[in-house]
Amino acid sequence: MRIHLSSVFVDDQDKALRFYTEVLGFVKKTEVPLGEDRWLTVVSPEDPDGTELVLEPAGHPAVGPYREALMRDGIPVTSFAVDDVHAEYERLRALGVRFVQEPVEMGNVTVAVLDDTCGNLLQIARAA
Template sequence: MKIYVTSIFVDDQDKAEKFYTETLGFKVKHNIALGANRWLTVVSEEDPEGTELLLESSDHPSVGPYKAALFADNIAAHSFQVQDLDAEWKKLTERGVKFVTEPLDAGSVRMGVFDDTCGNLIQLIEMKKAT
């Protein structure tokens, strides 16, 4: 068994599509109209057959308070792994991404957290090399 799709609630699917593709560098895998919303998934260009991230509309009434509570408590909605956190941080800050936690050591990982502009905080993780 493996995870093939996971979702993140976004305030606006069009805005999220632009941010996740143009700013973060993911590519659209599925874009299927479903009434007022879409089945909109993105994947890593490095692993196009890998896990899909569903940019899911925040329409359900329980989503707003949930997202607001996570954001207010500085809790990341998702965690993405990178090979070089400092290089990714530099690239993303140059693209205007706002980090709420700059890269720091956290046990066996290095991490940083940014605002995805769609109502979520996203954690970037770099696994430390064993010494």
């Protein structure tokens, strides 16, 4: 068994696609129209056949309270692995990304938390 798909709920799929591709560096894998929304996935360019991240429309009534609680409590919805958290932090800050937590070392793990501009906090992490 392996993880095939994971989802993040986003306010605006077009805005999310731009952020996740142009800023974070993922590449679009799938785009299928589904009425007003789309089945829209991105993948790491380092693993194009790996886990797909679904940029899921946030229209379901349960999504709003869930995301508001996570944002209020500063809890990232997911975590992305990077080779160097400090370097990625600087790269993303130079692109205008807002971080809610600068890089922090916790034992053998370094993490930072950013706002994806689409209603979510994301963590970048590197295990030593």
